[in-house]
Amino acid sequence: MPGKKLTLSKAGLVLVLTLMALTMFVPIVNLFARSLSHPDKVHLLHGYEIWPRGFSLINYQVVLSNPIVGRALLNSLFITITGTLLSILFTTLAAYVLTRKNLVGKTPLMLFLIVIMIFEPGIVQEYMVIKDLHLLDSLWAMVLYRMINVYYLIIMMRFLEDIPESLTEAAKIDGAGHITMFLRIVMPLARIPLLTIGMFYAIAKWNEFFKSSIFLSSPENTVLQVLLRQFVVERDTSALVGAAELLKNSQIAQLDFSSLKAATIVIAMVPILLLYPIILKHYTNGVMEGGVKE
Structure with a gap:
């Protein structure tokens, strides 16, 4: 052919x-x-x-033997999973509201959101807001931080506008309210954009270092990216010192810094890498749905 x-x-x-x-x-x-x-x-x-x-596996043994590393890994997972789910929920809710034709003040709201997207607040203002909310040194500060990204919100809005109005009209005739239409119609049809912006949110939450180093101060609430920077960039080996029995191991003195650094990077990289094949599988299946069937 x-x-x-x-x-x-x-x-x-x-x-x-x-x-x-x-x-x-x-x-x-x-x-x-x-x-x-x-x-x-x-x-x-x-x-x-x-x-x-x-x-x-001595490199991984040294890194993971430190309880601070395990705690930081759990903190990063909590922030990423919880933050991503909340971001997806509220972004989709906001997009659903902003795509209703009878919404009063839609144009001023969109202008306000676009201004926020262009002119982002400074770190001092963000710090003061987090402080006034009593969220300093709390994992919820990073979970709630930038919960809705305006750019992703616009992407979701563009998709929801393509959903046939006849579906929502039929649901209204059957007595469905907005919550029912959102859960029964919008969410199932929005699987592809939900996966897309969900991946974007998850990557941003997982890789966030700068604001985590400012809002989270105690070792109990530190995240993996902060430890990674301390060790890889600042070469602070004390941040990854493991258990006492490992320190007595003769192999520790022979460890190469580059290999230990590589193990640390791999630990921080693998969880987010595992996300891609999962998202790609569902994304591909979703794209093929609705295709021509013989």
């Missing part, structure tokens, strides 16, 4: 995209290889080799 022929331009495009994918894939695999290499052989790992030299 003519459409199946591999032209020179398509081959060039495939080559370029493959090279671009390798520039992202190889460094990640190299981090795994370096973190899993044996302490005695890690110095043999040069450049971007993707196969570990020897095998050892």
